[in-house]
Amino acid sequence: MNDMRMTERGVNTKDIKIEARKVQVFYGANHAIKDVDVDIEDKTVTAFIGPSGCGKSTFLRCLNRMNDTIDICRVEGDIILDGEDIYDKRVDPVQLRAKVGMVFQKPNPFPKSIYDNVAYGPKIHGLSRNKAELDEIVESSLRRAALWNEVKDRLDAPGTGLSGGQQQRLCIARAVATSPEVLLMDEPCSALDPIATAQVEELIDELRQSYSVVIVTHSMQQAARVSQKTAFFHLGNLVEFGETSKIFTNPEDPRTESYITGRIG
Amino acid sequence: MGAVLTFPLVLLIVTALAVAGYILGRGRAARIAAAAPRTLHSRPNQHGWHVVFATAIPALIFMMVWAFGSGVVSNIYVGSAIPEDLVDVQVPFQQREGLTEREIEIREEVLRTQFVASVKGLAVAIDGYIANGNATEADIERWRADLAPLQDRLRADGQVVGASITQGMLTVAQDLRAFNRAIATIGPLAALALALIGFGLSLRAISAEFRARIAVERWVLGFLVFASTMAILTTIAILSAITVPSITFFREYGLFNFLFGMAWAPAGDVVGIPEGRDGAYESVLGFLPLIWGTLYISLVALLVAVPLGLLAAVYLSEFASKWVRAWVKPALEILAGVPTIVYGIFALITIGPFLQAVVGATVMPNTVSVMTAGVVMGMMLVPFVSSLSDDVINAVPQAMRDGSLGLGATQAETVTKVILPAALPGIVGAVVLAASRAIGETMIVVLAAGALSNVQGLEPNPFGAVVTVTTRIVAVLTGEGSGFDSIDVLAVFALAFTLFFITLGLNLVAQRMVAKYREQYD
Secondary structure (H helix, E strand, O other): OOHHHHHHOOOOOOOEEEEEEEEEEEEOOEEEEEEEEEEEEOOOEEEEEOOOOOOHHHHHHHOOOHHHHOOOEEEEEEEEEOOEEOOOOOOOHHHHHHHEEEEOOOOOOOOOEHHHHHHHHHHHHOOOOOHHHHHHHHHHHHHHOOOHHHHOOOOOOEHHHOOHHHHHHHHHHHHHHOOOOEEEEEOOOOOOOHHHHHHHHHHHHHHOOOOEEEEEOOOHHHHHHHOOEEEEEEOOEEEEEEEHHHHHHOOOOHHHHHHHOOOOO | OOOOOOHHHHHHHHHHHHHHHHHHHHHHHHHHHHHOOOOOOOOHHHHHHHHHHHHHHHHHHHHHHHHHHHHHHHHHHHHHHOOOOOHHHOOOHHHOOOOOHHHHHHHHHHHHHHHHHHHHHHHHHHHHHHHOOOOOHHHHHHHHHOHHHHHHHHHHOOOOOOOOOOHHHHHHHHHHHHHHHHHHHHHHHHHHHHHHHHHHHHHHHOOOOOOHHHHHHHHHHHHHHHHHHHHHHHHHHHHHHHHHHHHHHHHHHOHHHHHHOOEEEOOOOOOOOOOOOOOOOOOEEOOHHHHHHHHHHHHHHHHHHHHHHHHHHHHHHHHOOHHHHHHHHHHHHHHOOOOHHHHHHHHHHHHHHHHHHHHOOOOOOOOOOHHHHHHHHHHHHHHHHHHHHHHHHHHOOHHHHHHHHHOOOOHHHHHHHHHHHHHHHHHHHHHHHHHHHHHHOOHHHHHHOOOOOOEEOOOOOOOOOOOOHHHHHHHHHHOOOOOOOOHHHHHHHHHHHHHHHHHHHHHHHHHHHHHHHHHHHO
């Protein structure tokens, strides 16, 4: 772990992008998330860590209302994005998701060409006026995902034919292409080898320049490497939330310490 | 007189032997075990089962092979029992004029085929006559001098006699009967002998060292293999049953005349090759008008079934609430179980008159038509298409939906831009399977498509009556009085044969598409 680098990276106070207050999530009778308060800052990488089943992925999916697709899931409390409650009746989840993009645990490129995968979002949201503009969006997105050089000669090849790491970067490019303001990443490296993981992590660090990134991860090294803020979840509760350097070097809660030192998990 | 020992009787004896074998074998093994504990390799009941299998299986297999093979063998026997110079199988001298060697050869072959069929029919008739207690073997020989009364007697007894009996026919038929009797006597005896040998050998084999468990496992494995190949064997048997008459037909009538003939007009319903004809058949047996009717109706059916079925599947798998899905999906699947004859009746008494009332009697002279049959067949196929499409749509991974929704796509965009393209090969497979069902569908078209026995050319009017391949097969094979040797009936086998290959081809295509689709997500 590169503790030195971490402490160097001093974080100035930034604008709050997402403000979650007293969030409760129920799966049927199961109370999965209890009273979670979190502030997600703009242009910051926030990591959610915690043992399996602690609710970190569930909470992440609340941030762009992906839990709406699960029938038995019920969300209470307030999640405010840029001053607007995203669970308000007037908010269209479709528009919300265009603003809050998501990258999933397993690379899930559509069975289309690489080009069409990236162009999917811009096309449905009408982000380009003509083919040239669309080409440009596709190229810049692929460049941002550090994939352009590897695929520029075969944009018509199927996205499913790429390697696992390339597929995941394609999915990131796809999410970036819709120009979201927040990017949610649900264990984006869990299906990748160390080299691909390093590439994706580097990418996350770059994305921080323009987006607010929230990443769920099982790897504490990864959280330490890429994030500025860390939230530790345990059994549906948010146990501790703060500067990554502080969480990893000087946690306040004994449970956090137990987890990061490997005693509970 | 029939053989004393018959297969059912042998079956009974073999069963008894097997039961006895189990008890004896088990007892024997148990005694060995009691005398020398822990030395027995296999458990006593495994020894018992080994005796059962060794007794019953070889005998059963032998009986099956014998029963199936004796028909084939006796066919070959009849062929060889016909004297070369028999007048029945010669083209009469006065008809040979103007015919080439080849034509004469073909005709003689046809005559032989017909003669064989008549001989087999006659042999069955005489067997039946004697079995009914009307005469003895000696009587038959006595009546040989005058054949007309024999024929009348047989007919009076209700036996089917196609052609008029000739001396040659009776001689060969009697030969055949003797041969069949021999087969019927030897078969059961041999089966019984096999069972006894297996019984004795397996009982003797029982010892502490004998690995009965392994032997039994092998028998069981054999059973499993047998069960799994049975359906394939049946298909091969069906195919071989229709292949021979079809090939006879193709050779007689000409493959091209059949496949590209523009009219279907069988000349008569009784005996196919008219006497004294001069080269050409009176029956005109072209495939095109029939396959046209079949494909036309299938097209209409698919135009109805594919959009409705697909939309139903999309609704059920992507939009319907759990509650709706729990009710509608089973309801749709129940529809798939409605017998096709019921759909046919519905077409005939409801849809047909309704369509006629809508489009008018000038366009639609009859209530039976392409549209009547096609629309109802389409309704029949809706649950079929929707159920298969529902399966392939559900097989598209949830990750695809999440990925699309996560990018801010609406549900409709997700369905049309991601799910349907991903499921497309599977859906196409479902459609091809539906098409192959439509082509082979019989009852609806029999009732609702039209029942003309003669068709000229291809009917373009969707509200006109057509004739399909299956309708003709049903009409000819259920019609009375036609022997299996007439050209019209042979043509029907050719129809079935061709239809078999069309649907087989479609199913192969469908299977390949579905398989290709599966590859994508495994």
